Each structure stands twice: as C-alpha cells, then as structure tokens.
Amino acid sequence: MKTVWITALKEDQPRVAAVTAVLKRYGLQCKGHFWSDQPDKLAWRVALEALVEAKADAWLVLVDGDEIKKPxxxxxxxxxxxxxxSARGGNFPILTLWNSVPPADAALPPxxxxxxxxxxxxxxxxAKIVAKANVPARAAPAEFRLxxxxxxxxxxxxxxGPVAGAWSGVVFGVTGADVQINFQAVGPKGALPDKTSLEFAQEGMQIKVGGRDFTAWAVRNEVGADASYFARVKGSPEAILFMPYAEESDAPADIVWLT
Structure with missing residues (x-):
C-alpha cells in the first residue's frame, strides 16, 4: 500500500479527516502532521524525518490561503x-491541495x-494523488546539491556541492533582514563534519546581484562530488547565493529564493 504524507498548514481537523477518508477509499495510507511555524527551531525537520521514516511515496500539503502568505x-x-x-531524490512527488482558488502569481515559494x-x-x-504516488515523474538532472x-x-x-566534477572553492552568501553566516566548513557530504581545515577562508564579502545585497563567506578548498561546503546561518534568509570560487568579479552564481 502506498503512503501519502499530509502536511496541514492550518490545524483543521475536519478537513484533514475528510481528505484522509477520501484517499483511504482510493487505497492510500495516510500519515502526517500539522505545520509548526517555527523555522528558527527547525521544526520542519521533525516532520521531514518522520516522512522519511514512514517511507512515504508522496508529500501532500493542505494549503490554507492565509498561512501560505506568511514568509x-x-x-x-x-x-x-x-x-x-536531497533525501529521496529530485523526482519525489510533491502536491498541494487548495480549498480556494490559488492566486495567479507566486502561489507557492519557488x-x-x-x-x-x-x-x-x-x-x-x-486520482491525481494516486497516480503521483505510484508513478513519480522523471527528475531533471540537477546542476548542484542542496x-x-x-x-x-x-x-x-x-x-x-557539485553533482559531478569539482569546484575550486566555494562562495556562499545570504540576503534578508537579520540574517548572518556565522560558521563555515568543508567535509564529506551528507553529515556535518567533526572537524574541518579551511584554505584561504574569507568572511564578510559584499556581493550585489540584481539590486540585492548579499553578505558572503568563501573558502578555496576543492569541493568534489563526494564532499560538501557547509554554512551555518542565523535567521531566515530570503535567498542564498553560491558559486565556485573565482577571481573574476562577474563570475556566474546560482541564487535560490526561499520565500
């Protein structure tokens, strides 16, 4: 039996019960949680670990129109x-169920x-949830690991870190109110390193991209497909920026928007 992990953004027991009852009639097992809006405590990781442990086949978010607007x-x-x-692959099925018509623009975070x-x-x-749980879509090849x-x-x-090949160092930056990088490390991918040795570490670099100011740190350690760069960040950045270290001031960078 396929399992759907349900995340309800609003604590609405009748709605969750109704959705669960329908999916059970379609032969799906349902597990899940009510969303805890505490990003500073990484409350979402508790749900993620439970989803992975449950070996869920799809993630269904019950969207509330007011809650989804909160940064x-x-x-x-x-x-x-x-x-x-990262844990289950880029093709892991993610679906959202709306109880009102979603806005035309920026209904969901990027x-x-x-x-x-x-x-x-x-x-x-x-039926669409059943289909996704049974036959996930093919994932496009990833350009980086996050x-x-x-x-x-x-x-x-x-x-x-890179999916393949190697980066000759890393530049990592954040933008947003009251956010800061306060530690960086390099080590084997998949877990925080017990110790790290940094080459030519830099802090407090200022990078301007598209009118936004990013505060960045950098190292020149080579980071290959089996290694990663790690940055500890305080606060909730609106976006992160990263790229292989380069001497050129106009080197291309990846920007991932988070809100």
Whole structure:
C-alpha cells in the first residue's frame, strides 16, 4: 500500500479527516502532521524525518490561503522541500491541495513551484494523488546539491556541492533582514563534519546581484562530488547565493529564493 504524507498548514481537523477518508477509499495510507511555524527551531525537520521514516511515496500539503502568505511558512516549506529532494531524490512527488482558488502569481515559494496544484472542489484530485504516488515523474538532472541540516541546538546549516566534477572553492552568501553566516566548513557530504581545515577562508564579502545585497563567506578548498561546503546561518534568509570560487568579479552564481 502506498503512503501519502499530509502536511496541514492550518490545524483543521475536519478537513484533514475528510481528505484522509477520501484517499483511504482510493487505497492510500495516510500519515502526517500539522505545520509548526517555527523555522528558527527547525521544526520542519521533525516532520521531514518522520516522512522519511514512514517511507512515504508522496508529500501532500493542505494549503490554507492565509498561512501560505506568511514568509516564515514559505521559508520552512522551502527548506523542507529542498531537504526532502536531497533525501529521496529530485523526482519525489510533491502536491498541494487548495480549498480556494490559488492566486495567479507566486502561489507557492519557488522551491515548490514544480509541485502540482490541486483544487479540493474538483473531482479529479484523489486520482491525481494516486497516480503521483505510484508513478513519480522523471527528475531533471540537477546542476548542484542542496540540503539543510541541523536542529535547534546545532543551528541551521546549508550544505551545497557539485553533482559531478569539482569546484575550486566555494562562495556562499545570504540576503534578508537579520540574517548572518556565522560558521563555515568543508567535509564529506551528507553529515556535518567533526572537524574541518579551511584554505584561504574569507568572511564578510559584499556581493550585489540584481539590486540585492548579499553578505558572503568563501573558502578555496576543492569541493568534489563526494564532499560538501557547509554554512551555518542565523535567521531566515530570503535567498542564498553560491558559486565556485573565482577571481573574476562577474563570475556566474546560482541564487535560490526561499520565500
């Protein structure tokens, strides 16, 4: 039996019970949680770990029109989506179920932009969830690795690295109010390193991209497909920027928007 993990953004027991009852009639097992809007405590990681442990086959977000507008909720969903794809693959099915018509623009945060939008008032949403749980779409080849590690005690860590080849160093930056990088490391991918040795580490670099100011740190350690760069970040950045280290001031960078 396929399992769907349900995240309800609003604590609406009758709605969750109704959706669960329909999906059970379609032969799906349902597990899930109510969203905890505490990104500073990495509350979303508790749900992620439970989803992975349950060996869920799809992630269904029950969207509330007011909750999805909150930057903190959008930020937490973005981090959970990125970490989920890192844990279960880029083709892991993510769906959203709306109890009202979603707005035309920016209904979901960018990292959930590929999630399927389903209307609860329609008749086809249960069948579409069944289809996604049974036959995930093919994932487009990733250009980089992105994961978010940590907990309330260790803090929030962004992990990045190349899928193939090697980077001759890393530049990593953040933008947003009251956000800062306060530690960086390089080590084997998949877990925070116990110790690290940094080459030509830099802090407090200022980078301007598209009218936005990013504060960046950098190292010149080579980072290959089996290694990662880790940055501990305080606060909830609106976006992160990263790229292989380069001497040129106009080197291309990847920017990932989180809200």
């Amino acid at each position: 903190s909720v959008r930020y937490g969903l973005s981090l959970m989506a990125a970490a989920l794809r 990292l959930l932009a590929q999630a399927e939008l389903l209307l609860e008032s329609g008749a086809t949403w249960p 994961d978010i590690l940590g907990n309330e005690r260790l803090g929030q860590w962004f992990e990045i």
